[in-house]
Amino acid sequence: MIRVVLPAHLRTLARVDHEILVDVGGQPTVRAVLDAVEARYPMLGGTIRDHATGARRPFLRFFACEEDLSHDPVDARLPDQVIAGAEPFLVIGAMSGG
């Protein structure tokens, strides 16, 4: 199981309190994790990735193991510690006010 930490607004939208766990079949990648998140929480469709292009929304970042994965290929294998459940995959809203 992959641990996923969502921004507060998306936790509210998905009606979850803390990090979520998703089961990723096959190769554990960013794309597979987000596919699994959207399958389990359909209301999150379009909120992390653009519906039309599938691209990461520009004000969001993906972090794990103190690394920024935002610009890595979405089909690259996730870090072993994330796959093992020792570290979470973080979806982060850009630090901008408003």
Place this chain on the structure above:
Amino acid sequence: MAGVRVLVGTRKGAFVLTADGSRKSWDVSGPHFAGWEVYHLKGSPVDPDRVWASQTSSWFGQVIQRSTDGGRTWEPVGNKFVYDGVPGTHQWYDGTPHPWEFARVWHLEPSLTEADTVFAGVQDAALFRTSDGGQSWHELPGLRGHGSGPRWAPGAGGLCLHTILLDPAHPQRMFIAISAAGAFRTDDGGATWTAINRGLRSEGIPDPDAEVGHCVHRIAMHPSRPNVLFMQKHWDVMRSDDAGDSWHEVSGNLPTDFGFALDVHAHEPETVYVVPIKSDSEHFPPDGKLRVYRSRTGGGEWEALTAGLPQRDCYVNVLRDAMAVDALDPCGVYFGTTGGQVYGSASAGDAWTPIVRDLPAVLSVEVQTLP
């Protein structure tokens, strides 16, 4: 006893204000969708407990929420707004081509006859419809297919389709308005569209009376006379007596004819309300005085309504979707400000009272008249 429900969209969430028919004591619920921009909420005329909300964020995109209990509880429904075919380009601010990109839903207009059907006006400008209660949304591509799309350009708020008027007398007819393209009408349920901007003159575009390119801020009608339309343009208050085929100016004695909000009295089709704003570069009331202007003559002659409104040091704005009327007698009129006040009048505008004073900046106000 009859009552009213005022649906308020703000920069940081939605609020629902309710009162009985006296409209003296108000219950305030919210914020719903706290922290998100809520561009618009509107209730179904078929089922008043069914309320729709456009919840949006620069971070997280678009969410559509639906309530089946008058706004007490909500559930997210479909939010997939994908343009039909290859979207093409419109003009950017500097006149260069810019690809069509979906940003948000500005306005939700529930069908007059079908509870599961809702129209959505979006940025970049296009019209979408759901006919399954919000689960799926499909573009009505005839509007962008009008042929003038490459000449549409964004206003300061973006290239937004912000007004949708459904004609109760002609089910296949609807009117929409886009900043900055102008007004359009369909007579075949959205398959084909006609630009209805004859008579408009706008500075800031190369040809002041061009077919398209006008920054129309708002149009409104009285349901008993759907051929008569009123328009608040960027500058100029306009009127059409032929369903938009031609327009003439009715700014008359207004202190300034710039503004955003406009609406029509529920029982008097010739009574119209606007909120004059100083100018396109100073988005606040002239002289620091918040004044609603009312015309009882269908435009041309206007009177200032000031009782209960701040008459000094007031520098808020009233945005295009932030005025609405109820159907009680006397007609109630409501508007919200960028300073977070929602004012109501239970006397057709003669006197005003703040229902709430300290909400986030108000983006939209709609009213439901409840049995």
